[in-house]
Amino acid sequence: MSKFIDKTLSNAIGYIQQSIYSEKYAKRNGLLQGIDGRAKIIALLFLIISAVYAKTIDMLLFFIVLSMILAAASKIPLSFFIPRVWFFVPLFTGIIVLPATLNVVTPGKEIFTLMAIKSWHLSVTKEGIHAAAILIARVAATSSFAILITLTTRWNDAVESMHDLKFPKVFVLVLSMSYRYIFLLLDMVKNMLLSRKSRVMGKEKSMGSWKLYSPIIASLFMKAFSLNGKVYHAMLARGFGNEPQSMKKKSISIKSVLFLLLCTSLAIAMLICERQEVVQCLLP
Amino acid sequence: MPSPVIELHNVSYTYPDGTEALKNITAKIFEGESVAIAGPNGAGKSTLLLIMGGLLAPSSGEVKIFGKKIDGKMISNVKKMYEVRKKMGIVFQDPDVQLFSSTVHDDVAFGPIHLGMSMDEVESKVSDTLKFLGLEHVAEKHPYELSGGEKRKAAIATVLVSSPDVLLLDEPTADLDPKSRKEFVELLKKLKDGGKTIVIATHDMEMLPEIAEKIFVIDRENITEGNLRDVLMDEKLLEEANLDVPLVARLFKMLESSGLNCDEIPFNTDGAIEKIRNMVNG
Numbered sequence A: 001m002s003k004f005i006d007k008t009l010s011n012a013i014g015y016i017q018q019s020i021y022s023e024k025y026a027k028r029n030g031l032l033q034g035i036d037g038r039a040k041i042i043a044l045l046f047l048i049i050s051a052v053y054a055k056t057i058d059m060l061l062f063f064i065v066l067s068m069i070l071a072a073a074s075k076i077p078l079s080f081f082i083p084r085v086w087f088f089v090p091l092f093t094g095i096i097v098l099p100a101t102l103n104v105v106t107p108g109k110e111i112f113t114l115m116a117i118k119s120w121h122l123s124v125t126k127e128g129i130h131a132a133a134i135l136i137a138r139v140a141a142t143s144s145f146a147i148l149i150t151l152t153t154r155w156n157d158a159v160e161s162m163h164d165l166k167f168p169k170v171f172v173l174v175l176s177m178s179y180r181y182i183f184l185l186l187d188m189v190k191n192m193l194l195s196r197k198s199r200v201m202g203k204e205k206s207m208g209s210w211k212l213y214s215p216i217i218a219s220l221f222m223k224a225f226s227l228n229g230k231v232y233h234a235m236l237a238r239g240f241g242n243e244p245q246s247m248k249k250k251s252i253s254i255k256s257v258l259f260l261l262l263c264t265s266l267a268i269a270m271l272i273c274e275r276q277e278v279v280q281c282l283l284p
Numbered sequence B: 001m002p003s004p005v006i007e008l009h010n011v012s013y014t015y016p017d018g019t020e021a022l023k024n025i026t027a028k029i030f031e032g033e034s035v036a037i038a039g040p041n042g043a044g045k046s047t048l049l050l051i052m053g054g055l056l057a058p059s060s061g062e063v064k065i066f067g068k069k070i071d072g073k074m075i076s077n078v079k080k081m082y083e084v085r086k087k088m089g090i091v092f093q094d095p096d097v098q099l100f101s102s103t104v105h106d107d108v109a110f111g112p113i114h115l116g117m118s119m120d121e122v123e124s125k126v127s128d129t130l131k132f133l134g135l136e137h138v139a140e141k142h143p144y145e146l147s148g149g150e151k152r153k154a155a156i157a158t159v160l161v162s163s164p165d166v167l168l169l170d171e172p173t174a175d176l177d178p179k180s181r182k183e184f185v186e187l188l189k190k191l192k193d194g195g196k197t198i199v200i201a202t203h204d205m206e207m208l209p210e211i212a213e214k215i216f217v218i219d220r221e222n223i224t225e226g227n228l229r230d231v232l233m234d235e236k237l238l239e240e241a242n243l244d245v246p247l248v249a250r251l252f253k254m255l256e257s258s259g260l261n262c263d264e265i266p267f268n269t270d271g272a273i274e275k276i277r278n279m280v281n282g
Helices: A002-026 A037-053 A057-073 A078-101 A126-152 A155-164 A169-198 A206-237 A254-282 B045-052 B078-087 B104-114 B119-132 B148-160 B178-193 B228-233 B235-240 B247-257 B269-280
Strands: A110-117 A120-125 B004-014 B020-030 B034-038 B060-065 B068-070 B088-091 B166-170 B197-202 B214-219 B222-227
Touching (some): A002 A126, A037 A057, A037 A126, A037 A155, A037 A254, A057 A078, A057 A254, A155 A169, A169 A206, A206 B088, B004 B045, B020 B045, B034 B045, B045 B060, B045 B197, B068 B078, B088 B148, B104 B119, B148 B166, B148 B178, B178 B197, B214 B228, B222 B228, B228 B235, B247 B269
Parallel strands (some): B034 B214, B088 B166, B166 B197
Antiparallel strands (some): A110 A120, B004 B020, B060 B068, B214 B222
């Protein structure tokens, strides 16, 4: 039971610390931090799209290396950046892609046999490994660029950029407020669990402890609901009329425009190269 | 004679769960007044403040703000409420309710933007307000990163930026350390001297003599209006409302009961110092 509390507590505190810690990189004086949020989002989105369409390992490796160069130029230590990217890739994609390496999903040249029952056998194929490697590399490349956006952009800049890029107003407002209140609610969870922990003596059975947690969850929902009403009143008092109004509009720097042009040109060039390579492969 | 900015006539409010928060409350607040609403916990102070701020419609009774009758339909009409919103500023008890944006700057800018000010005007007002409250260094910070005192100041900044004529403050000194509390009282004095109408819901009786001239003692069904001095001298009323006499006044009352002749009991330290000086000098 105490393990459960400790884990939940450390995760809640860890999330808060990590989020604030991530903003530390966004405040650094690096390459991507100096680029306007709007330009950065569009540029990196182009690179993500280009990586999604890349069909060769070489091309995807190029994108992965490019993301690392961008990270280093943005003063993000690779020892922080690489584990952040590669933590999710094997965790999610690795598991999903595992069956694709087998002959039952991707037939081809068999490398080794895992299981054989009479004439039926389960083997790993060369084509399967190639397909899996492509998918893993693609996920790594795209998530690298996505992580670069989050690491080098302060949250309010990201929200403003989304607003300027004509994301729906309500979506931007909800996103912005969620980010604001997630810390407060996590703080509440942390305090409720600490208070609970301070009153627990001895060991509790795991089933029993789960039952004791349901009132905490209910209480959190009630507090969140009550907060919702109060926040709406606070917004109403300051002239909110169910339609969020725009925040400040910034002019875009030449540096940002150049970065945008460079990245989009590169992404388009890679797409063209990829297409030509495919066409050449198809030619007799 | 100044005109009333807020008028309540037989106002009652019942929560959806059937809890009666206020019953037949009648009160008037005039332009330029500094008024305290005091009462025990659960007396309905916060609900009364929301009604006075035009955020909550009463279940029955009549509310007028700047002479305009406010009802449930009106509250949800942005256009009709524009003038009221512009003139009334409400600071909630919990700064986490007031600070809902992802930076202090955006929170302070929220009001002026939604009241239709131009971007240049918004930026200039935000910057002036942050400077006035000494909050420039936290402008780009997330509200989560602020200290209790900074949060309280930022919450006030979100209201002051729109230059409202009336300030409604709900338990403004709660959670403040002595230094921040002192700074806050000084700020309120400045605003009061600047001609703002101030309404404070509180049970911090120590602060009131510094700011308020008039007091409403409320306990759901009963509202007693009076001059602050008279109410603070009425021990029975204060006891019934779970309120305390300021420490300085209590000390002088004890001295008076032990034979010392005090013409007028002081309620704050400045008054006490002057009184003692006069007594020493004969």
